[in-house]
Amino acid sequence: MKTTLLAAGLVIIAVPAMAETPVLTVLTYDSFTSEWGPGPAIEKAFEATCACDLQFVPAGDGAALLARIQLEGAASDADVVLGLDTSLTAAAGATGLFAPHGVTATTTLPVDFADPLFLPFDWGWFAFVHDKTKLAEAPTSFDALAASDLKIVIQDPRSSTPGLGLLMWVKAAHGDRAGEIWEALADNIVTVTPGWSEAYGLFLEGEADMVLSYTTSPAYHLIAESDDTKAAALFDEGHYLQVEVAGKLAATDQPALADQFLAFMLSDGFQSVIPQTNWMYPAAMPEAGLPEGFDAFRPAKSLLLSPEEAQAARDAALAEWQAALAR
Amino acid sequence: MASGAGALTLATPTPPGARRLPTPLWGGAGGGGALAACLAVILLALVLAPLAAVALRGTGLSLGPADWAAVRFTVTQAALSSLIATVLAIPVARALARRRFFGRGVLVTLMGAPFLLPAVVAVLGLLAVFGRSGLLNRVLEALGLPTISIFGLGGVLVAHVFLNLPLAVRMILQGWLSIPAERVRLAQSLGFGPAETLRHLEWPMLREVLPGVALVILVICLTSFAVVLTLGGGPAATTIELAIYQAVRFDFDLARAAGLAGVQVVICALAALAAWKVVRPAGFGAGLDRQVAFTAPGGWRKLVDGAAITAATLFLILPLLAVALRGVPGLADLPPSVLPAALRSMVVALTSAAVTTVAALLLALAVARRPSALIEGAATLPLATSGLVLGTGLFLIVQPYTPPMTVALPVTILVNTALTLPFLYRILLPQARALQADYGRLSDSLGLQGWARARWLVLPRLAQPLGFGAGIAAALSMGDLGAIALFAGDQQATLPLVIQQLTGAYRLEAAASASLILVTLSFALFWACDAGGRRAAA
Numbered sequence: 001m002k003t004t005l006l007a008a009g010l011v012i013i014a015v016p017a018m019a020e021t022p023v024l025t026v027l028t029y030d031s032f033t034s035e036w037g038p039g040p041a042i043e044k045a046f047e048a049t050c051a052c053d054l055q056f057v058p059a060g061d062g063a064a065l066l067a068r069i070q071l072e073g074a075a076s077d078a079d080v081v082l083g084l085d086t087s088l089t090a091a092a093g094a095t096g097l098f099a100p101h102g103v104t105a106t107t108t109l110p111v112d113f114a115d116p117l118f119l120p121f122d123w124g125w126f127a128f129v130h131d132k133t134k135l136a137e138a139p140t141s142f143d144a145l146a147a148s149d150l151k152i153v154i155q156d157p158r159s160s161t162p163g164l165g166l167l168m169w170v171k172a173a174h175g176d177r178a179g180e181i182w183e184a185l186a187d188n189i190v191t192v193t194p195g196w197s198e199a200y201g202l203f204l205e206g207e208a209d210m211v212l213s214y215t216t217s218p219a220y221h222l223i224a225e226s227d228d229t230k231a232a233a234l235f236d237e238g239h240y241l242q243v244e245v246a247g248k249l250a251a252t253d254q255p256a257l258a259d260q261f262l263a264f265m266l267s268d269g270f271q272s273v274i275p276q277t278n279w280m281y282p283a284a285m286p287e288a289g290l291p292e293g294f295d296a297f298r299p300a301k302s303l304l305l306s307p308e309e310a311q312a313a314r315d316a317a318l319a320e321w322q323a324a325l326a327r
Numbered sequence: 328m329a330s331g332a333g334a335l336t337l338a339t340p341t342p343p344g345a346r347r348l349p350t351p352l353w354g355g356a357g358g359g360g361a362l363a364a365c366l367a368v369i370l371l372a373l374v375l376a377p378l379a380a381v382a383l384r385g386t387g388l389s390l391g392p393a394d395w396a397a398v399r400f401t402v403t404q405a406a407l408s409s410l411i412a413t414v415l416a417i418p419v420a421r422a423l424a425r426r427r428f429f430g431r432g433v434l435v436t437l438m439g440a441p442f443l444l445p446a447v448v449a450v451l452g453l454l455a456v457f458g459r460s461g462l463l464n465r466v467l468e469a470l471g472l473p474t475i476s477i478f479g480l481g482g483v484l485v486a487h488v489f490l491n492l493p494l495a496v497r498m499i500l501q502g503w504l505s506i507p508a509e510r511v512r513l514a515q516s517l518g519f520g521p522a523e524t525l526r527h528l529e530w531p532m533l534r535e536v537l538p539g540v541a542l543v544i545l546v547i548c549l550t551s552f553a554v555v556l557t558l559g560g561g562p563a564a565t566t567i568e569l570a571i572y573q574a575v576r577f578d579f580d581l582a583r584a585a586g587l588a589g590v591q592v593v594i595c596a597l598a599a600l601a602a603w604k605v606v607r608p609a610g611f612g613a614g615l616d617r618q619v620a621f622t623a624p625g626g627w628r629k630l631v632d633g634a635a636i637t638a639a640t641l642f643l644i645l646p647l648l649a650v651a652l653r654g655v656p657g658l659a660d661l662p663p664s665v666l667p668a669a670l671r672s673m674v675v676a677l678t679s680a681a682v683t684t685v686a687a688l689l690l691a692l693a694v695a696r697r698p699s700a701l702i703e704g705a706a707t708l709p710l711a712t713s714g715l716v717l718g719t720g721l722f723l724i725v726q727p728y729t730p731p732m733t734v735a736l737p738v739t740i741l742v743n744t745a746l747t748l749p750f751l752y753r754i755l756l757p758q759a760r761a762l763q764a765d766y767g768r769l770s771d772s773l774g775l776q777g778w779a780r781a782r783w784l785v786l787p788r789l790a791q792p793l794g795f796g797a798g799i800a801a802a803l804s805m806g807d808l809g810a811i812a813l814f815a816g817d818q819q820a821t822l823p824l825v826i827q828q829l830t831g832a833y834r835l836e837a838a839a840s841a842s843l844i845l846v847t848l849s850f851a852l853f854w855a856c857d858a859g860g861r862r863a864a865a
Binding site: 193 | 569662
């Protein structure tokens, strides 16, 4: 009886306290919220304008985010999901859990991009990264890479978004020749890792000559470590894009605040944080411009399948990849 | 020494099929039996309810040809890993049992370390030795020999043997040390040579210990994920656990995930059944707890023992050394979040270890007293459970009632307890059986029950395996990531999660340092429990 009274008392105290500041819950990937990621600075900047409490909830990596939303369904506490990429948005949209964002804004994306449900916040080109001091002449196409005896590490498309991005890259660039390309690449691939960090670690340890990463990876080493030995190999057929997006959940209890956050996402308070924390290109140009090294490796041609094309191509491309590499 | 007086009268082996005295249901081990049965049911529920929750969210079970290929590969690599690790561990354990040399104690303790390494850290350590620009290939190059590649099935086996050989050695060594000194003396006075010692003392002991060792390693390797994927070399090396990961994360095909997890559980159950069929109690009877003094045969056997110890030491120490060397440079500028995360991990580890130790002890004692398929199964099943399915299932169960973030730490402790209990149970069981066979009737006839029995008989006699097992449980709980990943919010990140976040943000040097801290803390916990157990047993 006493505990019931106590609980009732606590509820009475707690309810007004909660009502004072509305809470906006943003579900995102782990590295976004970590203290060295963009999360803390963005939280501070947004809370200064919104009179609210912005809470980031980490949920593994980009792929885990989608699984998490599907697990939680409409019962989710989250208001906004931030960190899906375009190879996942078709599946995410099909869940019916997202509401249109209603934002019309031009972005820095090198391709046309318009999605009523998902708004980009950053993007990057996939590329093979190498060490200039060990590999002076990098290959300039998938064919040249396959013909060389260079060793590469890639990520598994079944567990990592860069791995899936590579699958789409080969498909978008070479279409029906994709299976052939994979068969030719098979003897170059040292191993396939579960995620980006394992692959990049193996590359830095010297287990491979090149690793699938982003054109902005050398900029990290340049800015954070004053190391200018890393380079991205530019391929003639063009580079596939990873576009990271955010969307508003239809079941949100803070729709106005969620809209405010999505609009803020393309403002300077958000975008200026992105380059040197997420090491991707900001979706809207920050007032201060891009940091040094971000212009060092700019592909002439960008490739991107639409979310629907990417989803339609995925299963066949995956089977092709598995058949070529299973040997 | 408390039990020495009783041992004199019971120094004969228990005849097979000896009648047990009836015991009251709520007295001592009898009550322990009922309690153990409850525990077993709870454990089964903890493992099967999440699986059911995942299965219920999906519709229909469908496994494709790629899934069966994954099943085949998983079983092949696990069986080979288990066989190689177990066979290689025998000469090492034997050499450690019968030789005395400087640094032996330290070596035996260090043996625990690889097993406690998070998989990704272990892989990087191994690459420093066996990788393309690793130590071995540099030596081979200097000698003008062709270099080797660690990637492929070979690499998976090397990594699994590296991670599990120490566990196998420790479990088998435990068996050697449990042969009563009286039997060894008798053998010596009868003039047994190495061949007779093997046949009459060592073989019966191995017959009892090896199936359990092989089973534990087999099942660990069945659910191995990161090692196989990183070193496997490509999609041909797809394990069931990876297929589950893919089903949950990318396809959100919960039915397939549950189907695969079910297959994993069935394989584990079959393996447990097979191991259970070949176990034979050694039946040495009790001794006076004197230090075992095996004759250490000279000649070529001394060389063989020396070679076994040296090879095992190099194989285990070099990658560990590489991990340590990688971690030192970044220690000075670690991000501040590492400290609270480390403390949180310690609390989780110690709590999980305490709960697991009590539960495993109750289960092992109950089975030693009266064989029970229910308890055997419940204590082995969690090993075969996919951490991802367990986490996902618990998430589905908890989510309607409370935001999962609020129960992150309790859930992690619960999952750690379930996942580490099988190890402790396997470690405790052989000696719990010996305890029952040697002292069970005496303590029953003396009316030694309940707490008094625990205080005067069970705890002193099982102190050594209890300490070792608690150490393993604590250290494994430090490294575990499976469950917390789904639940953890900003405020509950454990050290492994922080390491994962660091590696995901290019900060590999900081990640290496945080890994070094994780390994050091795990090892310190392990060492403290293990040494405590050995001191209590002395």
